[in-house]
Amino acid sequence: MNLREVKQLLDAEVLLGEESLDKEIKTVFACDLMSDVLAFVEDKTILLTGLVNPHTIRTAEMMDINAVVFVRGKTPDEETLKLAKETNIVILSTKHILYTSCGILYSNGLCGANLVTR
Amino acid sequence: MNNIQLSYNIERRDFSRAGEASSNIKKALRQLGVNSATIRRVAVATYEAEMNIIIHSEGGTIGVTVDVDKIRIDAKDTGPGIENIEMAMKEGYSTATSEVRELGFGAGMGLPNMKRCADEFSIESSKGNPTKVSIIIYQ
Numbered sequence: 001m002n003l004r005e006v007k008q009l010l011d012a013e014v015l016l017g018e019e020s021l022d023k024e025i026k027t028v029f030a031c032d033l034m035s036d037v038l039a040f041v042e043d044k045t046i047l048l049t050g051l052v053n054p055h056t057i058r059t060a061e062m063m064d065i066n067a068v069v070f071v072r073g074k075t076p077d078e079e080t081l082k083l084a085k086e087t088n089i090v091i092l093s094t095k096h097i098l099y100t101s102c103g104i105l106y107s108n109g110l111c112g113a114n115l116v117t118r
Numbered sequence: 119m120n121n122i123q124l125s126y127n128i129e130r131r132d133f134s135r136a137g138e139a140s141s142n143i144k145k146a147l148r149q150l151g152v153n154s155a156t157i158r159r160v161a162v163a164t165y166e167a168e169m170n171i172i173i174h175s176e177g178g179t180i181g182v183t184v185d186v187d188k189i190r191i192d193a194k195d196t197g198p199g200i201e202n203i204e205m206a207m208k209e210g211y212s213t214a215t216s217e218v219r220e221l222g223f224g225a226g227m228g229l230p231n232m233k234r235c236a237d238e239f240s241i242e243s244s245k246g247n248p249t250k251v252s253i254i255i256y257q
Contacts, residue, residue: 032222033222033225034221034222034223035222035223035224035225035226035227035228035231036225036227038162038165038166038227038231039227039230039231039234051222053221053222054134054136054137055133055136055137055221055222055223056222058136058137058140058141058165059137059165059222061137061141061144062137062140062141062144062158062161062162062165063158063161063162064154064158087141116234
């Protein structure tokens with residue numbers, strides 16, 4: 001699936017990276033705790049989260065995550081968007097809650113991210 | 119090849135710049151042609167170290183030494199030290215404030231996560247003294 005399909009399925013708005021929507025994605029990770037993203041994610045995945053601040057972007061950058069979907073209709077502030085632009089991270093925003101967003105993507109064939117087993 | 123050394127000062131409670139040092143380290147390693155899996159392990163370790171210094175310490179430094187076969191990370195602060203290292207190394211144990219938790223951190227995963235990324239890991243600290251964490255990751 002590519003990001004364009006994710007956008008359509010989640011009825012999401014593209015806040016950044018319209019030109020990168022053809023990027024292929026294979027898995028999804030969803031949580032509001034950045035410590036857990038750093039601890040558990042192994043895949044190059046996309047992140048669904050309700051945590052809207054620059055630390056979300058920094059965390060994504062560290063993990064080579066190149067797209068973040070903000071849920072519950074949240075939109076990031078300018079500082080967060082600026083950082084996302086600098087780090088080439090696509091930003092989507094959906095009105096769905098985290099649970100619903102995950103359900104939609106899962107039922108359309110996207111699996112959860114593989115976790116670190118080290 | 120001589121080794122390459124990078125060093126960054128980290129200010130206490132400087133949340134607005136949190137991650138900048140790790141981002142710069144990541145870019146430098148990419149330029150040096152280090153493989154992406156190794157870069158990611160280094161990035162997670164330095165980012166956790168950077169957040170720990172910002173959240174818990176009076177300020178400190180992160181040094182990275184890149185050798186042909188390994189990358190060494192030295193994170194040092196100026197105190198106030200960890201009272202119980204055994205507890206601090208436990209997943210889920212945290213002394214972080216609710217303010218820090220609202221930023222998505224303070225889940226008690228920092229030190230365990232650094233250790234998980236490391237091939238060799240050591241920590242020295244005690245109450246009232248600096249904390250020093252050394253990590254070696256083989257390429």
